[in-house]
Amino acid sequence: xxxxxxxxxxxxxxxxxxxxxxxxxxxxxxxxxxxxxxxxxxxxxxxxxxxxxxxxxxxxxxxxxxxxxxxxxxxxxxxxxxxxxxxxxxxxxxxxxxxxxxxxxxxxxxxxxxxxxxxxxxxxxxxxxxxxxxxxxxxxxxxxxxxxxxxxxxxxxxxxxxxxxx
Amino acid sequence: xxxxxxxxxxxxxxxxxxxxxxxxxxxxxxxxxxxxxxxxxxxxxxxxxxxxxxxxxxxxxxxxxxxxxxxxxxxxxxxxxxxxxxxxxxxxxxxxxxxxxxxxxxxxxxxxxxxxxxxxxxxxxxxxxxxxxxxxxxxxxxxxxxxxxxxxxxxxxxxxxxxxxx
DNA sequence: TACAAATATATGTACATACATTTAATGTTG
DNA sequence: CAACATTAAATGTATGTACATATATTTGTA
Numbered sequence: 001x002x003x004x005x006x007x008x009x010x011x012x013x014x015x016x017x018x019x020x021x022x023x024x025x026x027x028x029x030x031x032x033x034x035x036x037x038x039x040x041x042x043x044x045x046x047x048x049x050x051x052x053x054x055x056x057x058x059x060x061x062x063x064x065x066x067x068x069x070x071x072x073x074x075x076x077x078x079x080x081x082x083x084x085x086x087x088x089x090x091x092x093x094x095x096x097x098x099x100x101x102x103x104x105x106x107x108x109x110x111x112x113x114x115x116x117x118x119x120x121x122x123x124x125x126x127x128x129x130x131x132x133x134x135x136x137x138x139x140x141x142x143x144x145x146x147x148x149x150x151x152x153x154x155x156x157x158x159x160x161x162x163x164x165x166x
Numbered sequence: 167x168x169x170x171x172x173x174x175x176x177x178x179x180x181x182x183x184x185x186x187x188x189x190x191x192x193x194x195x196x197x198x199x200x201x202x203x204x205x206x207x208x209x210x211x212x213x214x215x216x217x218x219x220x221x222x223x224x225x226x227x228x229x230x231x232x233x234x235x236x237x238x239x240x241x242x243x244x245x246x247x248x249x250x251x252x253x254x255x256x257x258x259x260x261x262x263x264x265x266x267x268x269x270x271x272x273x274x275x276x277x278x279x280x281x282x283x284x285x286x287x288x289x290x291x292x293x294x295x296x297x298x299x300x301x302x303x304x305x306x307x308x309x310x311x312x313x314x315x316x317x318x319x320x321x322x323x324x325x326x327x328x329x330x331x332x
Numbered sequence: 333t334a335c336a337a338a339t340a341t342a343t344g345t346a347c348a349t350a351c352a353t354t355t356a357a358t359g360t361t362g
Numbered sequence: 363c364a365a366c367a368t369t370a371a372a373t374g375t376a377t378g379t380a381c382a383t384a385t386a387t388t389t390g391t392a
Contacts, residue, residue, distance in 0.1 A: 017328050017329060017332045018328065018331060018332065019324075019328050020324060020327070020328060023331070031317065031320075032317045032318075032320035032321045032324070033312040033313060033315070033317070033320050035320070035321075035324050036312055036315070036320040036321070036323045036324045036327075037213070037310060037312050038255065039323070039324045039327045039328070040206075040209070040210050040213065040323070040327065041210060041213075041214070041255055042255050042327075043206070043327040043330055043331055044206050044207060044210040045255065045256050046330075046331055047203070047206065047207075047330070048207070049258070049380090052380080061346095061347065061348080062348095063347090063348065063349095064347095080370080080371090081370070081371055081372090082369090082370065082371085087190065087192075088190075089190060089204065089207055089208050089211065090211050090348095090349080092215070092349070092350055092351075093348070093349060093350080094348075094349070094350085094351095094372095095371095096370095096371060096372055096373085097347090097348080097372085097373090098347095098348080100372095101347080113370095116357080116358075116369095116370080117356080117357060117358085117370095118356065118357045118358065118369065118370040118371070119357095119369090119370055119371075120370085120371070144203060144330075145330040145331055145332070146199040146202055146203050146330060147199060148329050148330055148332050149199070149202070149326060149329055149330065151197065151198045151199070152198075153326055153329070154197075154198035154199050154201070154202040155198045155201075155202070156322070156326065157202045157205070157206070157323070157326045158185075158186060158198070158201050158202045158205045160315065160319055160322065160323045160326075161186070161202075161205045161206065161208075161209040162183050162184065162185050162186060162205070163183060163314050163315055163319070164209055164212075164213070164310075164311040164312060164314055164315065165184060165189070165209055165212055165311055166183045166184065166311070166314050215350090218350080227376095227377065227378080228378095229377090229378065229379095230377095246340075246341090247340070247341060247342090248339090248340065248341085256378095256379080258379070258380055258381075259378070259379060259380080260342095260378075260379070260380085260381095261341095262341060262342060262343085263342085263343090263377090263378080264377095264378080267377080279340095282339090282340080282387080282388075283340095283386080283387060283388085284339065284340040284341070284386065284387045284388065285339090285340055285341075285387095286340080286341070333391105333392105334391100334392090335390100335391090335392085336389100336390085336391085336392095337388100337389080337390075337391095338387100338388080338389070338390085339386100339387080339388070339389085340385100340386085340387080340388095341384100341385085341386085341387100342383100342384080342385075342386100343382100343383080343384070343385090344381105344382085344383075344384090345380100345381090345382085345383105346379100346380090346381090347378105347379080347380085347381105348377100348378085348379075348380105349376100349377080349378075349379095350375100350376090350377085350378105351374105351375090351376090351377105352373100352374080352375085353372100353373080353374075353375100354371100354372080354373070354374090355370100355371085355372075355373090356369100356370085356371085356372100357368100357369080357370080357371105358367100358368080358369075358370095359366100359367080359368070359369090360365100360366080360367075360368090361363105361364100361365090361366085361367100362363105362364095362365090362366100
């Protein structure tokens with residue numbers, strides 16, 4: 001339900017490809033750089049809104065989900081806040097407070113690390129593992145639009161993005 | 167100063183291109199789709215942090231700057247909140263409260279629209295115009311990484327992104 | 333004209349981002 | 363070993379996002 005509202009607000013897809021200049025009402029751009037820049041930000045927002053909508057029925061946000069996946073990757077070993085930050089896409093976000101939310105929902109536990117009492121050991125719980133399992137089918141079938149590309153095009157996209165950060 | 171900390175946290179660029187699998191410590195991906203997906207989110211975050219850092223010295227955030235530019239585009243005609251939402255990249259964000267901040271900083275004024283008292287007329291102030299003018303050189307010289315691409319590659323990137331949203 | 337629907341904006345809430353600062357524990361070194 | 367630096371995490375603050383809901387005004391219509 002939310003999904004449809006959102007997608008509509010981003011401009012509904014119609015048979016011919018919706019170019020960025022049609023999506024936002026800006027007919028021209030200074031150059032291809034400005035156009036690609038705006039398109040990047042717009043398209044990434046578009047993808048993230050769809051993802052967040054898919055997660056809403058599970059009452060988990062995208063950052064919470066991402067941290068749960070890292071915790072599962074470590075399981076049964078513990079993670080620390082530092083390890084989470086290292087592995088997170090957005091390294092400036094606040095892992096500590098996202099873990100708070102997961103602990104409150106009983107998807108993770110937090111205990112003082114015995115060998116280094118400054119650090120905390122964070123474990124995913126059975127409930128957390130079960131949640132990820134239940135989300136699996138929804139998440140894998142969620143169409144983030146990437147599959148509109150061929151594998152070759154996806155690889156090309158990655159190469160272009162790597163160049164940007166060079 | 168902030169810039170350097172940030173850029174370093176995202177992985178400092180070194181002569182050979184830093185691929186996404188090196189940036190976040192994940193050696194392999196399920197497929198090219200997952201890789202491109204993560205790369206998109208990571209790279210867009212990378213770009214936006216650089217932009218935000220460049221704006222910080224002017225004490226304006228990215229959304230505030232974007233709205234100021236729309237206001238200048240309308241000047242001397244007024245904008246309404248609705249018009250701002252239409253033109254904004256992130257259409258679900260809260261234009262009303264961003265305008266609050268601009269009014270508080272004296273970069274914009276807000277008056278009840280005489281012909282439709284539900285709406286508000288929002289104008290950029292002289293101080294707002296001057297701010298944009300002062301930011302111009304910094305913003306245009308800020309390297310968002312897009313210029314690491316050729317114009318052809320930038321156009322190719324836009325095409326791939328358009329396909330994703332199709 | 334009264335009353336419902338639509339419109340334009342504002343406000344409330346939970347969550348997250350982007351920092352700076354604080355607290356506690358551990359390492360280092362003179 | 364005491365003093366200082368470093369490290370790990372938590373907390374504080376301002377901002378913004380993503381909604382749901384509220385308020386005021388205008389429009390449409392029975």
